[in-house]
Amino acid sequence: MSTASPGIVRLTDVVKDYPLGKVTVHALQRVNLTIEKGEFTVIAGPSGSGKTTLLNLIGCIDVATAGEVTVDGKSTGKLTDKQLTALRLNSIGFIFQSFNLINVLDIKQNVEFPLLLQGGMTKAQRAARVDDVVDKVGLRQFASQRPNELSGGQRQRVAIARALVTRPAIVLADEPTANLDSVTGTQIIDLMRDINHADKTTFIFSTHDDKVMKRADRIVRILDGMLEAAGLSEARASGVIENGGGVHA
Amino acid sequence: MSAALGVLLRMALRNLVVHRVKSGVVGAIMFFGVFLVVSGTAMLDSIRASMEKSITSSLSGNIQVYSSEAEDELALFGSMAMGASDIGEIDAFAPLRELLLGIDGIKAVVPMGIATATVFGGTEIDRVLNDLRVSTQAADAEGTKMRFEQLGQIVGRMRKDVALAATASSDPEKVEDNLASLDRVLAPGFYDELVADPSGTLDWLDNKVAPVAADGRMLYLRNIGTNLDTFPKSFDRFRLVEGEMVPEGQRGILLSKAFYEKQAKNYVARELDKVKKQLDQGKTIAEDKTLSELVARTATQYQRIAFQLSPVDATVVTEKLRAKLGTDGDLATLLQSFLTMDDTNFADRYAWFYAEIAPKIRLYELPVGEEITLRSFTKSGYIRAVNVKVYGSFEFSGLETSDLAGANNLVDMMTFRSLYGKMTDDQLGELAEIKAASGAKAVTRDSVEDDLFGGGGGSLETETTTTTGAGFDEFAGVKLGAAGSAGALDTTRYTTAQMEDGLALTAAVILDNPDDVPAMIETIEAAAAAKGLKVQAVDWQSSSGIVGQIVMVLQVVLYAAIFIIFLVALVIINNTMVMATMERTTEIGTMRAIGAQRPFVIVLFLVETMLLGAIAGGLGAAAGALFITWLNHVGVPAVADALVLLFAGPRLYPVFTASNLLFGMGSILAISALSTLYPSVLAARVPPVVAMQAKE
Numbered sequence: 001m002s003t004a005s006p007g008i009v010r011l012t013d014v015v016k017d018y019p020l021g022k023v024t025v026h027a028l029q030r031v032n033l034t035i036e037k038g039e040f041t042v043i044a045g046p047s048g049s050g051k052t053t054l055l056n057l058i059g060c061i062d063v064a065t066a067g068e069v070t071v072d073g074k075s076t077g078k079l080t081d082k083q084l085t086a087l088r089l090n091s092i093g094f095i096f097q098s099f100n101l102i103n104v105l106d107i108k109q110n111v112e113f114p115l116l117l118q119g120g121m122t123k124a125q126r127a128a129r130v131d132d133v134v135d136k137v138g139l140r141q142f143a144s145q146r147p148n149e150l151s152g153g154q155r156q157r158v159a160i161a162r163a164l165v166t167r168p169a170i171v172l173a174d175e176p177t178a179n180l181d182s183v184t185g186t187q188i189i190d191l192m193r194d195i196n197h198a199d200k201t202t203f204i205f206s207t208h209d210d211k212v213m214k215r216a217d218r219i220v221r222i223l224d225g226m227l228e229a230a231g232l233s234e235a236r237a238s239g240v241i242e243n244g245g246g247v248h249a
Numbered sequence: 250m251s252a253a254l255g256v257l258l259r260m261a262l263r264n265l266v267v268h269r270v271k272s273g274v275v276g277a278i279m280f281f282g283v284f285l286v287v288s289g290t291a292m293l294d295s296i297r298a299s300m301e302k303s304i305t306s307s308l309s310g311n312i313q314v315y316s317s318e319a320e321d322e323l324a325l326f327g328s329m330a331m332g333a334s335d336i337g338e339i340d341a342f343a344p345l346r347e348l349l350l351g352i353d354g355i356k357a358v359v360p361m362g363i364a365t366a367t368v369f370g371g372t373e374i375d376r377v378l379n380d381l382r383v384s385t386q387a388a389d390a391e392g393t394k395m396r397f398e399q400l401g402q403i404v405g406r407m408r409k410d411v412a413l414a415a416t417a418s419s420d421p422e423k424v425e426d427n428l429a430s431l432d433r434v435l436a437p438g439f440y441d442e443l444v445a446d447p448s449g450t451l452d453w454l455d456n457k458v459a460p461v462a463a464d465g466r467m468l469y470l471r472n473i474g475t476n477l478d479t480f481p482k483s484f485d486r487f488r489l490v491e492g493e494m495v496p497e498g499q500r501g502i503l504l505s506k507a508f509y510e511k512q513a514k515n516y517v518a519r520e521l522d523k524v525k526k527q528l529d530q531g532k533t534i535a536e537d538k539t540l541s542e543l544v545a546r547t548a549t550q551y552q553r554i555a556f557q558l559s560p561v562d563a564t565v566v567t568e569k570l571r572a573k574l575g576t577d578g579d580l581a582t583l584l585q586s587f588l589t590m591d592d593t594n595f596a597d598r599y600a601w602f603y604a605e606i607a608p609k610i611r612l613y614e615l616p617v618g619e620e621i622t623l624r625s626f627t628k629s630g631y632i633r634a635v636n637v638k639v640y641g642s643f644e645f646s647g648l649e650t651s652d653l654a655g656a657n658n659l660v661d662m663m664t665f666r667s668l669y670g671k672m673t674d675d676q677l678g679e680l681a682e683i684k685a686a687s688g689a690k691a692v693t694r695d696s697v698e699d700d701l702f703g704g705g706g707g708s709l710e711t712e713t714t715t716t717t718g719a720g721f722d723e724f725a726g727v728k729l730g731a732a733g734s735a736g737a738l739d740t741t742r743y744t745t746a747q748m749e750d751g752l753a754l755t756a757a758v759i760l761d762n763p764d765d766v767p768a769m770i771e772t773i774e775a776a777a778a779a780k781g782l783k784v785q786a787v788d789w790q791s792s793s794g795i796v797g798q799i800v801m802v803l804q805v806v807l808y809a810a811i812f813i814i815f816l817v818a819l820v821i822i823n824n825t826m827v828m829a830t831m832e833r834t835t836e837i838g839t840m841r842a843i844g845a846q847r848p849f850v851i852v853l854f855l856v857e858t859m860l861l862g863a864i865a866g867g868l869g870a871a872a873g874a875l876f877i878t879w880l881n882h883v884g885v886p887a888v889a890d891a892l893v894l895l896f897a898g899p900r901l902y903p904v905f906t907a908s909n910l911l912f913g914m915g916s917i918l919a920i921s922a923l924s925t926l927y928p929s930v931l932a933a934r935v936p937p938v939v940a941m942q943a944k945e
Binding site: 114116162 | 252253256259260263264267835836839840841842843844845846847849936937938940941
């Protein structure tokens with residue numbers, strides 16, 4: 001624990017409360033978690049356990065009520081909205097459960113979109129980068145089609161391409177297979193896994209599907225806003241459970 | 250940056266296509282708004298330009314200069330205000346003219362004054378008695394006989410009227426007296442009385458019979474006093490229609506053609522003209538109640554023709570009417586029957602009236618060549634009367650049918666000053682002589698009691714006004730109550746200096762370059778102030794009074810309409826975009842999550858509406874331009890008299906300019922931006938976390 005690296009993502013005593021009428025919902029309670037660069041981590045737990053809240057905090061689209069969240073070396077609690085947006089743009093790729101593609105743009109344009117937001121690249125450079133990731137997800141022949149002309153699996157591949165195109169440090173995926181059949185879901189996870197192996201991109205995704213969990217390096221289980229191992233042992237207090245990977249403090 | 254803008258435009262365009270119903274509704278409003286702005290402002294600009302042309306080239310010049318001590322605003326074409334307006338005076342025109350002509354860019358300066366006057370149109374009996382007097386004096390037996398027969402017809406008709414009105418009269422004795430006088434004329438042997446003692450009999454007729462007739466019609470004349478020698482050179486729309494120009498340096502009046510047509514024309518002819526005009530506009534006597542009433546009323550006025558026909562002509566017309574109508578009867582019955590027209594025979598009878606009857610009657614009062622007596626109330630309340638010859642009639646080219654343009658008649662400056670209440674040097678000299686001879690002396694208001702009752706000797710004159718000329722009797726030599734009186738006519742030949750150098754009310758300034766008006770107004774006012782002249786300068790629009798106000802009203806109506814349509818557009822676009830924002834929270838949240846900053850979202854929404862504004866507005870502007878081009882091709886008819894002046898002619902041929910298009914496009918883009926500001930800020934506040942909450 002004491003020799004632990006800072007990790008690409010580090011949560012220290014993170015609490016997230018939501019007001020719900022007169023009641024406060026404790027979505028996350030004193031969560032401590034470190035994820036190393038290049039890990040392929042799954043956050044597992046039943047519905048309402050806090051998986052998405054945890055991902056939101058890691059993805060800088062929500063802020064913690066207490067504790068510290070560090071992403072790619074930056075403590076997110078002190079950043080402005082503008083800085084958080086820039087951090088998301090440059091360091092994080094998002095894959096959503098409902099794909100969330102921009103329907104009025106074709107596949108290539110959807111993938112190119114984050115690069116346009118980043119700026120600083122020539123048209124040719126952008127085109128090369130887009131072609132590369134579209135190839136990687138196997139959608140070259142669909143490049144000029146609109147999202148609503150594609151199947152669910154194909155759309156999720158587009159989302160993966162869009163998440164990867166900026167070469168982010170972390171790719172976050174919120175239940176990426178939830179809207180897909182099991183075969184397609186497995187294919188998507190395999191694709192992510194392959195990219196993780198090839199590019200050493202850190203993948204963090206949530207799921208409650210056991211088959212998907214089995215393909216992860218590491219499973220972080222969460223229940224009622226607490227990491228499952230919390231309070232059990234020093235090693236487990238960090239929320240790390242082995243699944244073929246190492247134990248991280 | 251341009252790549253990001255490219256994607257923004259692409260997204261905006263595709264969003265417009267995807268949400269085509271919303272785009273259609275908002276686009277239609279934008280289209281109509283810009284169409285209205287472009288065509289409306291083009292029309293307004295064209296009207297303003299044409300009005301400027303008609304007004305500056307007919308009466309006002311580019312700039313009007315008048316006293317800065319005026320109580321009211323100058324209104325050359327009349328104002329909405331009741332009563333006479335006080336526009337001050339320019340006591341001495343010469344120094345002002347010299348000052349103005351010394352300024353670079355001023356081509357001409359014309360003195361002007363405004364004076365309203367009345368003139369009696371006279372009655373048929375007055376005219377017949379006048380003719381009788383001429384015939385008897387010339388010992389023209391045949392003429393006398395003929396006129397006497399005419400007198401008999403008129404008196405016969407008058408007797409019927411008086412007898413009919415007798416029962417309702419509050420003065421039965423006077424009625425009896427009148428009937429007795431009329432019976433005397435109708436009695437056999439009266440002709441012999443006339444032949445035996447023409448002068449005495451005519452005097453008796455003047456005193457006892459003529460007053461029984463209804464009063465002669467009083468006509469109102471609005472006169473612009475000006476230098477008639479230079480006026481046509483400075484105002485190129487002026488056109489002499491009939492007669493001649495007033496000889497240089499002489500007194501005289503030029504009556505407007507519109508005055509002749511609308512006021513001085515024979516009643517029946519005038520009413521028939523009105524009917525024709527309305528029929529030309531597509532109305533029918535059968536269906537239009539007002540029109541059928543007008544026709545019926547005109548028929549009852551047949552005696553206005555009958556009384557004017559000489560006995561010979563009366564016989565001719567009676568025969569012709571019998572042939573035309575295929576019926577028997579006397580002249581009165583035939584005329585009444587002839588004038589009872591319907592849609593089927595109006596055109597034919599109208600033409601027949603002008604071919605057969607009009608040449609035999611006095612079609613117009615105050616005909617060219619006649620001497621008339623103008624009467625006016627001076628500022629201090631005195632009645633002034635001036636005899637002046639009608640030298641001709643005029644109109645302003647292109648404005649022939651405009652009542653407003655034709656509302657003014659032109660008189661020389663001397664006549665104007667007389668009507669206004671200023672005396673000539675001769676008159677002042679004459680008054681001084683009378684005063685000296687009578688021993689009159691002026692007293693002031695403060696010392697009037699002492700002077701009148703304090704034992705001072707000699708007769709007194711009370712000065713009631715600062716205007717010179719108070720107390721001067723202009724009635725000397727003027728016969729009241731009849732047209733064509735033989736009063737003293739001033740035939741003096743005045744020099745240009747005499748005509749121009751006295752009192753004027755305004756100076757019309759003609760510029761070399763009409764675009765210089767605003768700058769020139771400043772120059773004139775500064776130069777006048779430096780010389781100590783208390784004058785102000787105004788442009789044509791301010792000086793034209795009611796006409797300038799029409800443009801203002803049009804402007805207000807147009808801008809109110811534009812304002813309302815844009816307000817509606819603003820509210821609808823705003824609401825539509827707020828709804829769009831709510832529908833698109835996932836898309837916005839996703840963009841925010843993957844790294845779009847808030848300004849990007851704001852710009853995205855702005856671009857979307859402004860793109861729609863540019864497309865729909867562009868189409869609206871194009872449609873507006875096409876509409877104006879079409880109107881330019883066919884011309885907009887001036888359906889009302891007032892429009893003739895506005896349109897500078899019977900039709901307006903509007904044009905559009907780049908500024909109309911730019912104004913239309915600019916306003917719709919501004920409205921688009923303004924109406925999308927709130928929804929786009931709302932969109933920018935969509936938290937990125939909603940992206941995670943999206944469900945398929």
